[in-house]
Amino acid sequence: MAVFLLGPIIWSFYGSLTNAALTGPHAVNVDFIGLDNYRKLFADPTFPLSVGLTVIFVLGSAVISQTVLGLGLALIMEKANKFLSGLVGTIVVTAWVLPEIVAAFVSYAYFSKDGTLNQLLAGIGIPAINWLYTYPMVAVCLANVWRGTAFSMLIYQAALNDVPPEITEAAKIDGAGGLKRLRYVTIPMIKRTINTTLMLVTLSTLSVFTLIYVMTSGGPGNLSTTLPILAYKEAFKFSDIGYGTAIATVMLLVGAVFSIVYIRALRPEKD
Template sequence: MLAVFLGGPILSSFWGSLTNASLTGPHAANPEFVGLQNYATLFASPDLPNSVLLTFVFVFFSAVVGQNVLGMILALLLRSGGRIVGALVSTIVIGAWVLPEIVAAFTSYAFFSPTGTLNSFLSIFGVKEVAWLYAYPMFCVIMANVWRGTSFSMLVYSAALQEIPPEITEAAEVDGASGFKRYFLVTLPMIRQSVGTNLMLITLQTLSVFTLIFVMTAGGPGTKSMTLPLLAYQQAFQFSQLGYGTAIATILLLIGAVFATFYIRMLKPEVDRS
Protein backbone atom coordinates (compact mmCIF):
# COMPACT_ATOMS: atom_id res chain seq x y z
CA MET A 1 0.00 0.00 0.00
CA LEU A 2 2.81 2.39 0.87
CA ALA A 3 4.65 1.52 -2.32
CA VAL A 4 1.56 2.18 -4.46
CA PHE A 5 0.22 5.32 -2.83
CA LEU A 6 3.48 6.95 -1.68
CA GLY A 7 6.36 5.42 -3.61
CA GLY A 8 4.51 5.53 -6.93
CA PRO A 9 3.71 9.26 -6.89
CA ILE A 10 7.23 10.09 -5.67
CA LEU A 11 8.84 8.18 -8.54
CA SER A 12 6.36 9.68 -11.00
CA SER A 13 7.14 13.16 -9.71
CA PHE A 14 10.89 12.58 -9.99
CA TRP A 15 10.50 11.33 -13.55
CA GLY A 16 8.42 14.39 -14.42
CA SER A 17 11.18 16.66 -13.12
CA LEU A 18 13.53 15.11 -15.70
CA THR A 19 11.30 16.13 -18.62
CA ASN A 20 10.29 19.39 -20.29
CA ALA A 21 6.57 18.75 -19.69
CA SER A 22 4.38 21.84 -19.92
CA LEU A 23 0.71 22.74 -19.77
CA THR A 24 0.64 24.30 -23.23
CA GLY A 25 2.49 23.87 -26.50
CA PRO A 26 3.93 20.76 -28.14
CA HIS A 27 5.50 19.47 -24.92
CA ALA A 28 2.12 19.28 -23.20
CA ALA A 29 1.20 16.11 -25.11
CA ASN A 30 4.69 14.79 -25.84
CA PRO A 31 7.19 15.76 -23.13
CA GLU A 32 10.83 14.98 -23.82
CA PHE A 33 13.49 13.68 -21.47
CA VAL A 34 15.96 16.48 -20.64
CA GLY A 35 17.90 14.86 -17.81
CA LEU A 36 19.07 17.25 -15.10
CA GLN A 37 18.47 20.38 -17.16
CA ASN A 38 15.60 21.54 -14.94
CA TYR A 39 17.76 21.16 -11.85
CA ALA A 40 20.68 22.99 -13.47
CA THR A 41 18.38 25.88 -14.38
CA LEU A 42 16.83 25.82 -10.92
CA PHE A 43 20.15 25.96 -9.03
CA ALA A 44 21.33 28.78 -11.29
CA SER A 45 18.18 30.81 -10.59
CA PRO A 46 18.20 33.48 -7.83
CA ASP A 47 14.64 32.46 -6.98
CA LEU A 48 15.72 29.17 -5.36
CA PRO A 49 17.94 30.47 -2.52
CA ASN A 50 15.38 33.18 -1.75
CA SER A 51 12.53 30.65 -1.58
CA VAL A 52 14.57 28.16 0.45
CA LEU A 53 15.47 30.89 2.96
CA LEU A 54 11.87 32.06 3.25
CA THR A 55 10.69 28.46 3.65
CA PHE A 56 13.13 27.85 6.51
CA VAL A 57 12.15 31.16 8.15
CA PHE A 58 8.47 30.26 7.84
CA VAL A 59 8.96 26.74 9.22
CA PHE A 60 11.26 27.79 12.06
CA PHE A 61 9.24 30.71 13.41
CA SER A 62 5.73 29.39 12.77
CA ALA A 63 6.26 25.71 13.64
CA VAL A 64 9.43 25.05 15.65
CA VAL A 65 9.13 28.23 17.72
CA GLY A 66 5.54 29.45 17.41
CA GLN A 67 3.29 26.38 17.41
CA ASN A 68 5.63 24.21 19.46
CA VAL A 69 6.38 26.67 22.27
CA LEU A 70 2.90 28.20 22.44
CA GLY A 71 1.32 24.74 22.34
CA MET A 72 3.48 23.66 25.28
CA ILE A 73 2.62 26.80 27.26
CA LEU A 74 -1.10 26.31 26.68
CA ALA A 75 -0.88 22.63 27.66
CA LEU A 76 0.90 23.53 30.91
CA LEU A 77 -1.63 26.25 31.70
CA LEU A 78 -4.55 23.91 30.98
CA ARG A 79 -3.01 21.30 33.26
CA SER A 80 -2.84 23.73 36.17
CA GLY A 81 -6.15 25.50 35.44
CA GLY A 82 -9.69 24.56 36.31
CA ARG A 83 -11.98 22.44 34.16
CA ILE A 84 -14.20 25.32 33.06
CA VAL A 85 -11.28 27.54 32.05
CA GLY A 86 -9.57 24.60 30.35
CA ALA A 87 -12.67 23.70 28.36
CA LEU A 88 -13.20 27.32 27.29
CA VAL A 89 -9.61 27.85 26.22
CA SER A 90 -9.46 24.50 24.43
CA THR A 91 -12.62 25.28 22.49
CA ILE A 92 -11.31 28.67 21.38
CA VAL A 93 -7.88 27.37 20.37
CA ILE A 94 -9.15 24.23 18.63
CA GLY A 95 -11.72 26.32 16.76
CA ALA A 96 -8.96 27.78 14.59
CA TRP A 97 -7.56 24.32 13.85
CA VAL A 98 -10.82 22.74 12.71
CA LEU A 99 -11.54 25.59 10.28
CA PRO A 100 -10.91 24.71 6.61
CA GLU A 101 -7.58 26.18 5.57
CA ILE A 102 -9.21 28.44 2.97
CA VAL A 103 -11.53 29.90 5.63
CA ALA A 104 -8.61 30.46 8.02
CA ALA A 105 -6.67 32.11 5.20
CA PHE A 106 -9.45 34.58 4.33
CA THR A 107 -9.99 35.27 8.03
CA SER A 108 -6.29 36.08 8.45
CA TYR A 109 -6.34 38.21 5.30
CA ALA A 110 -9.25 40.22 6.70
CA PHE A 111 -7.49 40.57 10.06
CA PHE A 112 -4.31 42.04 8.54
CA SER A 113 -5.93 44.07 5.73
CA PRO A 114 -5.67 47.91 5.90
CA THR A 115 -9.28 48.20 7.07
CA GLY A 116 -9.15 44.99 9.11
CA THR A 117 -9.40 44.14 12.78
CA LEU A 118 -5.74 44.73 13.67
CA ASN A 119 -5.63 48.30 12.34
CA SER A 120 -9.02 49.03 13.88
CA PHE A 121 -7.74 47.89 17.27
CA LEU A 122 -4.44 49.80 16.98
CA SER A 123 -6.24 52.98 15.96
CA ILE A 124 -7.69 53.10 19.50
CA PHE A 125 -4.14 53.82 20.72
CA GLY A 126 -3.47 56.36 17.97
CA VAL A 127 -1.41 54.06 15.75
CA LYS A 128 -1.61 54.98 12.09
CA GLU A 129 -2.95 52.51 9.55
CA VAL A 130 -0.34 49.99 8.40
CA ALA A 131 -0.45 47.90 5.21
CA TRP A 132 0.65 44.78 7.09
CA LEU A 133 0.41 42.34 4.18
CA TYR A 134 2.51 44.65 1.99
CA ALA A 135 5.06 45.85 4.53
CA TYR A 136 5.47 42.68 6.63
CA PRO A 137 4.19 39.72 4.55
CA MET A 138 6.26 37.00 6.25
CA PHE A 139 5.30 38.22 9.71
CA CYS A 140 1.62 38.07 8.74
CA VAL A 141 1.71 34.55 7.29
CA ILE A 142 3.80 33.28 10.22
CA MET A 143 1.35 34.67 12.77
CA ALA A 144 -1.60 33.27 10.81
CA ASN A 145 -0.04 29.81 10.70
CA VAL A 146 0.76 29.95 14.42
CA TRP A 147 -2.84 30.91 15.17
CA ARG A 148 -4.20 28.08 13.06
CA GLY A 149 -1.82 25.28 14.03
CA THR A 150 -1.02 25.78 17.72
CA SER A 151 -3.94 23.66 18.90
CA PHE A 152 -2.36 20.50 17.41
CA SER A 153 0.74 20.94 19.57
CA MET A 154 -1.44 21.80 22.55
CA LEU A 155 -3.38 18.54 22.19
CA VAL A 156 -0.21 16.46 21.78
CA TYR A 157 1.43 17.97 24.85
CA SER A 158 -1.76 17.84 26.92
CA ALA A 159 -1.98 14.10 26.29
CA ALA A 160 1.72 13.66 27.09
CA LEU A 161 1.50 15.62 30.35
CA GLN A 162 -1.42 13.50 31.52
CA GLU A 163 0.79 10.41 31.27
CA ILE A 164 3.31 11.76 33.79
CA PRO A 165 2.70 10.16 37.22
CA PRO A 166 1.82 12.96 39.65
CA GLU A 167 3.93 11.41 42.41
CA ILE A 168 7.09 12.13 40.40
CA THR A 169 6.45 15.87 40.19
CA GLU A 170 5.26 15.88 43.80
CA ALA A 171 8.53 14.24 44.90
CA ALA A 172 10.52 16.88 43.01
CA GLU A 173 8.45 19.60 44.66
CA VAL A 174 9.08 18.11 48.11
CA ASP A 175 12.81 18.10 47.34
CA GLY A 176 12.58 21.86 46.84
CA ALA A 177 12.71 22.04 43.06
CA SER A 178 11.16 25.22 41.65
CA GLY A 179 8.59 25.20 38.86
CA PHE A 180 11.23 25.81 36.20
CA LYS A 181 13.51 23.10 37.56
CA ARG A 182 10.63 20.62 37.71
CA TYR A 183 9.79 21.39 34.10
CA PHE A 184 13.31 21.14 32.68
CA LEU A 185 14.60 18.31 34.89
CA VAL A 186 11.48 16.17 35.28
CA THR A 187 8.65 17.03 32.90
CA LEU A 188 10.56 17.75 29.69
CA PRO A 189 12.77 14.61 29.78
CA MET A 190 9.69 12.45 30.37
CA ILE A 191 7.83 13.80 27.34
CA ARG A 192 10.87 13.94 25.03
CA GLN A 193 9.34 11.41 22.65
CA SER A 194 6.17 13.49 22.34
CA VAL A 195 8.19 16.65 21.72
CA GLY A 196 10.14 14.97 18.92
CA THR A 197 7.01 13.50 17.35
CA ASN A 198 5.19 16.82 17.51
CA LEU A 199 8.15 18.68 16.01
CA MET A 200 8.36 16.22 13.14
CA LEU A 201 4.66 16.42 12.34
CA ILE A 202 4.27 20.19 12.52
CA THR A 203 7.51 20.74 10.59
CA LEU A 204 6.41 18.53 7.70
CA GLN A 205 2.92 20.06 7.76
CA THR A 206 4.32 23.60 7.69
CA LEU A 207 6.76 22.81 4.88
CA SER A 208 3.82 22.11 2.56
CA VAL A 209 1.59 25.06 3.57
CA PHE A 210 0.27 26.62 0.37
CA THR A 211 -3.31 27.87 0.64
CA LEU A 212 -2.72 30.13 3.63
CA ILE A 213 0.15 32.02 2.00
CA PHE A 214 -1.41 32.02 -1.47
CA VAL A 215 -4.63 33.64 -0.24
CA MET A 216 -2.93 36.17 2.02
CA THR A 217 -0.01 37.35 -0.13
CA ALA A 218 0.24 35.11 -3.24
CA GLY A 219 3.99 35.04 -2.56
CA GLY A 220 4.30 38.80 -2.74
CA PRO A 221 4.80 41.62 -2.75
CA GLY A 222 7.31 40.61 -5.38
CA THR A 223 8.91 37.48 -3.95
CA LYS A 224 9.00 38.52 -0.28
CA SER A 225 6.83 35.58 0.81
CA MET A 226 7.52 33.17 -2.07
CA THR A 227 8.12 29.89 -0.25
CA LEU A 228 8.95 26.70 -2.16
CA PRO A 229 5.34 25.43 -2.51
CA LEU A 230 4.30 28.77 -4.04
CA LEU A 231 7.35 28.86 -6.30
CA ALA A 232 6.53 25.37 -7.57
CA TYR A 233 2.91 26.38 -8.22
CA GLN A 234 3.98 29.57 -10.00
CA GLN A 235 6.39 27.82 -12.35
CA ALA A 236 4.13 24.82 -13.02
CA PHE A 237 0.68 26.39 -13.36
CA GLN A 238 1.19 30.11 -13.98
CA PHE A 239 4.21 29.86 -16.27
CA SER A 240 3.14 26.41 -17.60
CA GLN A 241 6.59 24.87 -16.98
CA LEU A 242 5.32 21.65 -15.45
CA GLY A 243 8.64 19.79 -15.49
CA TYR A 244 10.49 22.73 -13.94
CA GLY A 245 7.81 23.14 -11.26
CA THR A 246 8.01 19.43 -10.48
CA ALA A 247 11.78 19.79 -9.97
CA ILE A 248 11.07 22.44 -7.32
CA ALA A 249 8.54 20.12 -5.67
CA THR A 250 11.17 17.37 -5.64
CA ILE A 251 13.61 19.67 -3.84
CA LEU A 252 10.89 20.38 -1.29
CA LEU A 253 10.37 16.64 -0.88
CA LEU A 254 14.09 16.13 -0.23
CA ILE A 255 14.11 18.91 2.37
CA GLY A 256 11.19 17.21 4.10
CA ALA A 257 13.08 13.91 4.03
CA VAL A 258 16.09 15.56 5.70
CA PHE A 259 13.89 16.96 8.46
CA ALA A 260 12.14 13.62 8.94
CA THR A 261 15.47 11.76 9.16
CA PHE A 262 16.74 14.22 11.76
CA TYR A 263 13.63 13.90 13.92
CA ILE A 264 13.50 10.10 13.62
CA ARG A 265 17.14 10.01 14.69
CA MET A 266 16.27 12.25 17.66
CA LEU A 267 13.41 9.94 18.65
CA LYS A 268 15.60 6.87 18.87
CA PRO A 269 16.62 5.76 22.37
CA GLU A 270 20.09 6.75 23.52
CA VAL A 271 21.24 3.12 23.38
CA ASP A 272 20.32 2.79 19.70
CA ARG A 273 22.03 6.05 18.77
CA SER A 274 25.23 5.02 20.50
Protein backbone atom coordinates in the same frame (compact mmCIF):
# COMPACT_ATOMS: atom_id res chain seq x y z
CA MET B 1 3.25 1.70 0.22
CA ALA B 2 4.43 1.17 -3.34
CA VAL B 3 1.20 2.42 -4.96
CA PHE B 4 0.35 5.39 -2.77
CA LEU B 5 3.79 6.57 -1.54
CA LEU B 6 6.76 5.24 -3.49
CA GLY B 7 5.02 5.31 -6.88
CA PRO B 8 4.07 9.02 -6.82
CA ILE B 9 7.56 9.96 -5.57
CA ILE B 10 9.25 8.08 -8.44
CA TRP B 11 6.78 9.52 -10.98
CA SER B 12 7.35 13.04 -9.62
CA PHE B 13 11.13 12.66 -9.85
CA TYR B 14 10.82 11.42 -13.44
CA GLY B 15 8.57 14.39 -14.27
CA SER B 16 11.27 16.75 -13.02
CA LEU B 17 13.62 15.32 -15.67
CA THR B 18 11.28 16.23 -18.53
CA ASN B 19 10.11 19.40 -20.26
CA ALA B 20 6.42 18.67 -19.59
CA ALA B 21 4.22 21.75 -19.94
CA LEU B 22 0.64 22.64 -19.14
CA THR B 23 0.00 24.03 -22.62
CA GLY B 24 1.76 24.06 -25.99
CA PRO B 25 3.58 21.30 -27.86
CA HIS B 26 5.29 19.94 -24.74
CA ALA B 27 1.92 19.28 -23.13
CA VAL B 28 1.54 16.37 -25.57
CA ASN B 29 5.06 15.52 -26.69
CA VAL B 30 7.15 15.34 -23.53
CA ASP B 31 10.92 14.99 -23.92
CA PHE B 32 13.45 13.71 -21.43
CA ILE B 33 15.93 16.55 -20.71
CA GLY B 34 17.92 15.10 -17.80
CA LEU B 35 19.07 17.55 -15.14
CA ASP B 36 18.36 20.72 -17.16
CA ASN B 37 15.50 21.74 -14.83
CA TYR B 38 17.78 21.44 -11.80
CA ARG B 39 20.55 23.46 -13.51
CA LYS B 40 17.98 26.13 -14.32
CA LEU B 41 16.65 26.00 -10.76
CA PHE B 42 20.02 26.50 -9.04
CA ALA B 43 20.81 29.37 -11.42
CA ASP B 44 17.49 31.08 -10.65
CA PRO B 45 17.96 33.96 -8.13
CA THR B 46 14.42 33.40 -6.84
CA PHE B 47 15.24 29.86 -5.65
CA PRO B 48 17.67 30.71 -2.79
CA LEU B 49 15.25 33.44 -1.67
CA SER B 50 12.41 30.90 -1.57
CA VAL B 51 14.56 28.42 0.36
CA GLY B 52 15.42 31.09 2.91
CA LEU B 53 11.79 32.18 3.26
CA THR B 54 10.71 28.55 3.66
CA VAL B 55 13.25 28.04 6.45
CA ILE B 56 12.08 31.24 8.17
CA PHE B 57 8.46 30.17 7.82
CA VAL B 58 9.08 26.66 9.19
CA LEU B 59 11.35 27.73 12.04
CA GLY B 60 9.36 30.83 12.98
CA SER B 61 5.82 29.51 12.80
CA ALA B 62 6.31 25.81 13.56
CA VAL B 63 9.52 24.66 15.22
CA ILE B 64 9.71 27.60 17.64
CA SER B 65 6.31 29.26 17.93
CA GLN B 66 3.87 26.35 17.73
CA THR B 67 6.04 24.11 19.91
CA VAL B 68 6.65 26.68 22.65
CA LEU B 69 3.14 28.14 22.56
CA GLY B 70 1.50 24.71 22.38
CA LEU B 71 3.46 23.44 25.38
CA GLY B 72 2.82 26.67 27.28
CA LEU B 73 -0.94 26.47 26.70
CA ALA B 74 -0.98 22.80 27.70
CA LEU B 75 0.84 23.62 30.96
CA ILE B 76 -1.53 26.51 31.71
CA MET B 77 -4.61 24.42 31.00
CA GLU B 78 -3.27 21.67 33.26
CA LYS B 79 -3.21 24.09 36.20
CA ALA B 80 -6.34 26.08 35.32
CA ASN B 81 -9.86 25.35 36.55
CA LYS B 82 -12.27 23.47 34.31
CA PHE B 83 -14.09 26.58 33.07
CA LEU B 84 -10.94 28.45 32.05
CA SER B 85 -9.39 25.29 30.60
CA GLY B 86 -12.49 24.60 28.51
CA LEU B 87 -12.73 28.22 27.33
CA VAL B 88 -9.09 28.42 26.24
CA GLY B 89 -9.25 24.99 24.62
CA THR B 90 -12.37 25.91 22.64
CA ILE B 91 -10.88 29.19 21.40
CA VAL B 92 -7.59 27.60 20.33
CA VAL B 93 -9.10 24.49 18.72
CA THR B 94 -11.65 26.54 16.74
CA ALA B 95 -8.86 27.91 14.53
CA TRP B 96 -7.59 24.39 13.91
CA VAL B 97 -10.93 22.85 12.91
CA LEU B 98 -11.71 25.62 10.41
CA PRO B 99 -11.21 24.57 6.78
CA GLU B 100 -7.85 25.89 5.62
CA ILE B 101 -9.37 28.11 2.94
CA VAL B 102 -11.69 29.71 5.52
CA ALA B 103 -8.80 30.24 7.95
CA ALA B 104 -6.81 31.82 5.11
CA PHE B 105 -9.54 34.34 4.27
CA VAL B 106 -10.06 35.12 7.96
CA SER B 107 -6.31 35.80 8.27
CA TYR B 108 -6.39 37.97 5.15
CA ALA B 109 -9.26 40.01 6.58
CA TYR B 110 -7.43 40.37 9.90
CA PHE B 111 -4.09 41.57 8.47
CA SER B 112 -5.34 43.63 5.49
CA LYS B 113 -4.92 47.42 5.51
CA ASP B 114 -8.53 48.01 6.56
CA GLY B 115 -8.69 44.83 8.61
CA THR B 116 -9.32 43.98 12.23
CA LEU B 117 -5.71 44.35 13.43
CA ASN B 118 -5.38 47.92 12.17
CA GLN B 119 -8.78 48.78 13.65
CA LEU B 120 -7.57 47.56 17.03
CA LEU B 121 -4.26 49.42 16.71
CA ALA B 122 -6.11 52.62 15.73
CA GLY B 123 -7.88 52.45 19.09
CA ILE B 124 -4.54 53.01 20.85
CA GLY B 125 -3.29 55.62 18.41
CA ILE B 126 -1.06 53.48 16.17
CA PRO B 127 -1.40 54.35 12.45
CA ALA B 128 -2.54 51.71 10.00
CA ILE B 129 0.08 49.39 8.52
CA ASN B 130 -0.35 47.39 5.34
CA TRP B 131 0.90 44.18 6.96
CA LEU B 132 0.46 42.02 3.86
CA TYR B 133 2.61 44.41 1.82
CA THR B 134 5.13 45.72 4.35
CA TYR B 135 5.60 42.65 6.57
CA PRO B 136 4.22 39.71 4.54
CA MET B 137 6.27 36.97 6.25
CA VAL B 138 5.36 38.26 9.71
CA ALA B 139 1.68 38.14 8.75
CA VAL B 140 1.75 34.62 7.30
CA CYS B 141 3.87 33.29 10.19
CA LEU B 142 1.44 34.66 12.78
CA ALA B 143 -1.50 33.30 10.79
CA ASN B 144 0.07 29.84 10.68
CA VAL B 145 0.76 29.96 14.43
CA TRP B 146 -2.88 30.86 15.06
CA ARG B 147 -3.99 28.11 12.71
CA GLY B 148 -1.76 25.29 13.93
CA THR B 149 -0.99 25.74 17.63
CA ALA B 150 -4.01 23.67 18.71
CA PHE B 151 -2.45 20.52 17.26
CA SER B 152 0.68 20.85 19.43
CA MET B 153 -1.39 21.84 22.46
CA LEU B 154 -3.60 18.75 22.26
CA ILE B 155 -0.64 16.38 21.90
CA TYR B 156 1.18 17.99 24.83
CA GLN B 157 -1.95 17.84 26.95
CA ALA B 158 -2.12 14.08 26.41
CA ALA B 159 1.60 13.72 27.17
CA LEU B 160 1.36 15.76 30.38
CA ASN B 161 -1.54 13.61 31.56
CA ASP B 162 0.78 10.59 31.32
CA VAL B 163 3.47 12.11 33.56
CA PRO B 164 3.22 10.20 36.89
CA PRO B 165 2.05 12.72 39.53
CA GLU B 166 4.08 10.98 42.25
CA ILE B 167 7.32 11.89 40.45
CA THR B 168 6.31 15.54 40.25
CA GLU B 169 5.26 15.51 43.88
CA ALA B 170 8.58 13.94 44.90
CA ALA B 171 10.48 16.68 43.08
CA LYS B 172 8.29 19.29 44.77
CA ILE B 173 8.99 17.80 48.21
CA ASP B 174 12.72 17.86 47.42
CA GLY B 175 12.43 21.61 46.94
CA ALA B 176 12.32 21.87 43.15
CA GLY B 177 10.44 24.95 41.99
CA GLY B 178 8.09 25.12 39.02
CA LEU B 179 10.77 25.89 36.42
CA LYS B 180 13.12 23.22 37.76
CA ARG B 181 10.33 20.61 37.73
CA LEU B 182 9.56 21.59 34.16
CA ARG B 183 13.22 21.42 33.09
CA TYR B 184 14.39 18.31 34.97
CA VAL B 185 11.20 16.25 35.31
CA THR B 186 8.43 17.16 32.86
CA ILE B 187 10.38 17.90 29.66
CA PRO B 188 12.68 14.82 29.92
CA MET B 189 9.61 12.60 30.44
CA ILE B 190 7.81 13.96 27.36
CA LYS B 191 10.95 14.30 25.22
CA ARG B 192 9.83 11.71 22.66
CA THR B 193 6.44 13.42 22.36
CA ILE B 194 8.19 16.74 21.74
CA ASN B 195 10.35 15.20 18.99
CA THR B 196 7.35 13.53 17.36
CA THR B 197 5.33 16.76 17.48
CA LEU B 198 8.25 18.72 16.02
CA MET B 199 8.46 16.29 13.09
CA LEU B 200 4.73 16.41 12.34
CA VAL B 201 4.45 20.18 12.70
CA THR B 202 7.58 20.77 10.60
CA LEU B 203 6.42 18.59 7.71
CA SER B 204 2.89 20.03 7.71
CA THR B 205 4.23 23.60 7.76
CA LEU B 206 6.75 22.87 5.02
CA SER B 207 3.88 22.09 2.64
CA VAL B 208 1.57 25.00 3.60
CA PHE B 209 0.21 26.53 0.40
CA THR B 210 -3.37 27.78 0.73
CA LEU B 211 -2.76 30.08 3.68
CA ILE B 212 0.10 31.95 1.98
CA TYR B 213 -1.46 31.97 -1.48
CA VAL B 214 -4.73 33.50 -0.26
CA MET B 215 -3.04 36.06 1.98
CA THR B 216 -0.21 37.30 -0.25
CA SER B 217 0.04 35.10 -3.38
CA GLY B 218 3.76 35.02 -2.65
CA GLY B 219 4.09 38.81 -2.87
CA PRO B 220 4.80 41.58 -2.87
CA GLY B 221 7.25 40.56 -5.54
CA ASN B 222 8.66 37.31 -4.18
CA LEU B 223 8.95 38.39 -0.54
CA SER B 224 6.66 35.62 0.71
CA THR B 225 7.26 33.05 -2.03
CA THR B 226 8.04 29.84 -0.19
CA LEU B 227 8.89 26.65 -2.11
CA PRO B 228 5.27 25.42 -2.47
CA ILE B 229 4.24 28.83 -3.85
CA LEU B 230 7.22 28.88 -6.23
CA ALA B 231 6.42 25.37 -7.46
CA TYR B 232 2.79 26.32 -8.08
CA LYS B 233 3.69 29.51 -9.95
CA GLU B 234 6.17 27.78 -12.24
CA ALA B 235 3.94 24.77 -12.91
CA PHE B 236 0.51 26.38 -13.28
CA LYS B 237 1.02 30.13 -13.75
CA PHE B 238 3.91 29.80 -16.22
CA SER B 239 2.80 26.34 -17.45
CA ASP B 240 6.24 24.74 -16.90
CA ILE B 241 5.21 21.47 -15.26
CA GLY B 242 8.67 19.89 -15.43
CA TYR B 243 10.37 22.86 -13.77
CA GLY B 244 7.65 23.12 -11.11
CA THR B 245 8.02 19.42 -10.39
CA ALA B 246 11.77 19.88 -9.93
CA ILE B 247 11.06 22.48 -7.26
CA ALA B 248 8.59 20.11 -5.59
CA THR B 249 11.23 17.37 -5.65
CA VAL B 250 13.72 19.64 -3.89
CA MET B 251 11.04 20.40 -1.31
CA LEU B 252 10.54 16.65 -0.86
CA LEU B 253 14.27 16.24 -0.20
CA VAL B 254 14.20 19.06 2.35
CA GLY B 255 11.34 17.32 4.13
CA ALA B 256 13.28 14.05 4.05
CA VAL B 257 16.26 15.71 5.74
CA PHE B 258 14.05 17.05 8.53
CA SER B 259 12.44 13.62 8.90
CA ILE B 260 15.79 11.82 9.18
CA VAL B 261 16.95 14.25 11.88
CA TYR B 262 13.77 13.80 13.91
CA ILE B 263 13.67 10.01 13.45
CA ARG B 264 17.26 9.75 14.71
CA ALA B 265 16.26 11.84 17.72
CA LEU B 266 13.38 9.42 18.39
CA ARG B 267 15.66 6.38 18.63
CA PRO B 268 15.82 4.88 22.13
CA GLU B 269 18.87 6.05 24.02
CA LYS B 270 21.45 3.40 24.88
CA ASP B 271 22.18 2.75 28.54
